[in-house]
Amino acid sequence: MKTRLLIAASAALALFAAAPAQAHRQWMLPSSTVLSGDDVWVTVDAAVSNDLFYFEHQPLRLDAVKAWAPDGSEAPIENKATGRYRSTFDVHLTQKGTWRIASVADMLMGSYDLDGKTERLPRGTTAANLAERLPAGATNVRTAEANNRNEIFVTVGEPTTTLFTPTGKGIELVPVTHPNDLFAGETATFQFLLDGKPAAGLPVTVIPGGIRYRDQLGQIDLKTGADGTVAIDWPEPGMYWLNVTTPQAEREEGAGGPPPLARRASYVTTLEVMAP
Amino acid sequence: MQTEFRSVLTGASLGLGAALSAPALAADPGMMEVSVTIPQLKVAEYHRPYVAIWVEKAGAPAKTVAIWYDHDMKNNEGTKWLRDVRQWWRASGRSMRFPANGVTGATRAPGTHRIAFSRAQLGAQAPGDYVLVIEAAREVGGRELLRIPFRWPAKAGAAGRAVGKTELGTVSISFR
Numbered sequence: 057m058k059t060r061l062l063i064a065a066s067a068a069l070a071l072f073a074a075a076p077a078q079a080h081r082q083w084m085l086p087s088s089t090v091l092s093g094d095d096v097w098v099t100v101d102a103a104v105s106n107d108l109f110y111f112e113h114q115p116l117r118l119d120a121v122k123a124w125a126p127d128g129s130e131a132p133i134e135n136k137a138t139g140r141y142r143s144t145f146d147v148h149l150t151q152k153g154t155w156r157i158a159s160v161a162d163m164l165m166g167s168y169d170l171d172g173k174t175e176r177l178p179r180g181t182t183a184a185n186l187a188e189r190l191p192a193g194a195t196n197v198r199t200a201e202a203n204n205r206n207e208i209f210v211t212v213g214e215p216t217t218t219l220f221t222p223t224g225k226g227i228e229l230v231p232v233t234h235p236n237d238l239f240a241g242e243t244a245t246f247q248f249l250l251d252g253k254p255a256a257g258l259p260v261t262v263i264p265g266g267i268r269y270r271d272q273l274g275q276i277d278l279k280t281g282a283d284g285t286v287a288i289d290w291p292e293p294g295m296y297w298l299n300v301t302t303p304q305a306e307r308e309e310g311a312g313g314p315p316p317l318a319r320r321a322s323y324v325t326t327l328e329v330m331a332p
Numbered sequence: 333m334q335t336e337f338r339s340v341l342t343g344a345s346l347g348l349g350a351a352l353s354a355p356a357l358a359a360d361p362g363m364m365e366v367s368v369t370i371p372q373l374k375v376a377e378y379h380r381p382y383v384a385i386w387v388e389k390a391g392a393p394a395k396t397v398a399i400w401y402d403h404d405m406k407n408n409e410g411t412k413w414l415r416d417v418r419q420w421w422r423a424s425g426r427s428m429r430f431p432a433n434g435v436t437g438a439t440r441a442p443g444t445h446r447i448a449f450s451r452a453q454l455g456a457q458a459p460g461d462y463v464l465v466i467e468a469a470r471e472v473g474g475r476e477l478l479r480i481p482f483r484w485p486a487k488a489g490a491a492g493r494a495v496g497k498t499e500l501g502t503v504s505i506s507f508r
Contacts, residue, residue, distance in 0.1 A: 092421065093412035214427045237422070330418055 081263075082116055082324055083297055084157065084208045085109045089236050089328040091212045096149040098210050100157060103142040107267040108297045109326070111142035116206075118143050120161055126153030126216050133157075153216035154236060158207035162225060166199035166317055200317045203227070206324040211236035224252030227300050227323035232285060238329045240293040247285045248300050250321060254284030258300050262288055265295040293331040299324050360485045361507035365448045368466065369501030372442040379471040380439035381499055382413060384420035387454050388463045394423040395455035398447065400437045403430070416469040419477055423465075444501075456484045464492075468499040476500045 087099040101109070102116035115138045123131040135146045149155055164181045167174050170191055177199065181189050190197065203226025209219075215234040222228045229235065233244035248255040262276040280286045280300070290296070300323040370381065385398040399420070402410030411430045415421045430436060434453075456462050462484060467477040476499035480492040486507040493504035 088415075090415050090418075090421065090426075091412075092415040092425070094408045096412070211426075239422075330422075332419070 080104050080106060080113060081108060081297060081299070082206055083109055083326055084116065084121075084159070084206060085295065085326055086157070086208055086210050086328075089208075089210045090330065091149065091210060093212075096212050097146055098149060098155075098157075099144060099146050100208070101142050101144050102159075105141075108263055109265045109295060110268055113141065115139060115141060115143040116159070118145060118159075120159045121145065121157065122159075123147045123155060123157045124219055125149075125151045125155060126218050127151060128218060131155070147210075149210065149212050152213040154209055154211045154219060154234070156207055156209055156219045158205060160207075160226070161202075161204045163202045163204075164199045165202050165320070166197065168194040168198070169196040170194050198317055200319045202320040204322045204324075208326050209235045222249050222252050224249075226251070226321045227255060227258070227302075228252075229323065229325065230284075235325070235327055238290060238327055239332050240290045240329050241332050243287050243289050244327075245285055245287045247283065248280050248323065249284060250302070254282070255280055255300070256282045256284060258284075258302065260286045260288075261297075261299045261301075263297045264292070265297065290329040293329050296327045296329060297324070298327055361488045362451055363448050363508050364451075364454060364464075364482070364486075364491075365446060365506050365508060366464070366466075367444055367446050367502070367504045367506075368440075369444045369503065370440060370442045370468070371496070371499070371501045373473070375473065377472050379473070380441060381468040381470040381473070382417050382439065383466065383468045384417045384425065385464065385466045386420055386424050387456060388423065388465055389456075389458075389460060392455075394420075394465075396420070396424045396428060396432065396435050397449050397453055398437055399425070399430075399432065399435055400439050402439060403436050404438070413469075413471065416475070417467050418469070418475070419465070420467050451484065459484055464505060466500065466503050468496075470499055474498050478503050480505055 082104040084100050084102045101111065102118065103111040104114040104116055105112050118133065118136050118138060121133055123133055125131045131147060133145045134148060137144050147155065147157060162182060164177060164183055164186055166177045168177065168190060170193055178189060205226050205228065215236050217231060220230055222230065228249045230247040230249060232247055238244050248258060258280045260278040260280060262278065264274050267273065276288065278286050278288065302321050366385065383400040384396065386394050386396045388394050401414060408430065414425055417425065451457060462482050464480045464482060465477065469475040476496050478494040478496055478500055480494050480503065482491050482505060488507050490504065490506045493502060495502050
């Protein structure tokens with residue numbers, strides 16, 4: 057009797073244990089998203105963690121983080137520091153309008169054959185450095201693109217949309233509702249593009265911050281429509297984590313090994329929903 | 333002698349006032365008077381609230397008629413907290429420049445303050461339904477917003493009031 061209970065309990069534990077392993081969430085958290093004033097700064101915390109928005113696992117590496125002013129010019133990332141659990145940096149917001157702060161990674165995943173063995177492409181392989189990373193004699197090279205975008209928006213004064221021209225790579229957000237004009241009790245609509253085209257049927261995950269102090273995750277699971285849009289009802293004010301990911305390719309029934317190589321893309325942003 | 337002289341003057345001014353007010357009664361009121369009470373609060377750290385007053389009309393952009401903030405700090409630093417008057421910031425403030433002519437004012441102490449706005453200042457030239465909105469946000473304190481609907485053309489006299497619970501006391505409007 058006792059044994060059976062134990063087995064059941066450990067099975068349940070195993071189930072739970074499996075979840076957090078996938079659930080590491082990367083995020084950037086700005087000190088404010090709606091700003092006024094003449095000499096305006098924003099401080100951003102950046103981390104990879106389980107609970108939102110608590111830094112308790114790994115810092116987000118800042119190598120790829122960049123900022124763009126409303127006029128499209130690139131702005132410096134200042135006072136960078138990476139600690140044990142989180143990174144932090146400042147951006148001096150010297151123009152009025154909406155700024156973008158983003159960490160974008162365009163990578164190639166895949167494998168090649170060499171001397172009768174299949175090897176994985178090393179981390180950090182891109183379309184640009186693929187040729188030099190492949191050892192001489194590599195054959196049967198298989199690659200798939202992976203584009204990961206983690207970005208936030210902050211606005212001084214009136215929100216602008218100058219920075220929302222899609223690059224056509226990976227998953228991108230196009231505002232129907234401006235991401236710095238969100239209020240609890242209202243519905244916001246965003247359009248998501250995959251490689252510049254409406255991303256239909258992609259899963260959208262929205263999770264309110266403050267997880268540590270509540271029992272329920274409060275996750276909102278949505279799916280983009282045929283036109284790539286998704287409508288989100290904000291139940292309460294606060295910071296929200298939003299993630300859009302291309303679904304993982306599933307391996308065929310009974311087949312072992314890694315899942316088949318497929319083009320992957322993910323999008324992460326942090327949205328501040330104001331109190332009405 | 334002097335007393336007599338004064339009373340004569342008073343009589344004259346009274347007469348003048350009566351003569352002027354008669355036609356004014358027939359015309360529509362042109363001014364809105366707003367009485368705003370900022371409550372006395374027993375808190376360890378008190379700062380006068382930032383207060384915004386604006387007018388809303390369906391289908392028209394909101395019009396700010398007053399914003400009381402720390403407008404005289406060096407480097408315009410007081411503007412940093414304007415966004416905390418958050419409904420006003422969204423409705424109107426974020427598209428304005430500061431200081432704003434005829435709109436910017438100093439923060440005010442607890443007590444009752446009377447201010448007057450002309451119909452033009454209120455942006456209420458067109459007849460119809462309007463709402464006067466007043467929002468107060470206090471540094472290290474709370475925030476409160478009150479709405480008082482009014483109509484133009486208006487009748488002279490009291491026209492509406494709202495009573496705050498935390499950051500605002502009674503706010504009332506009247507026309508003259």
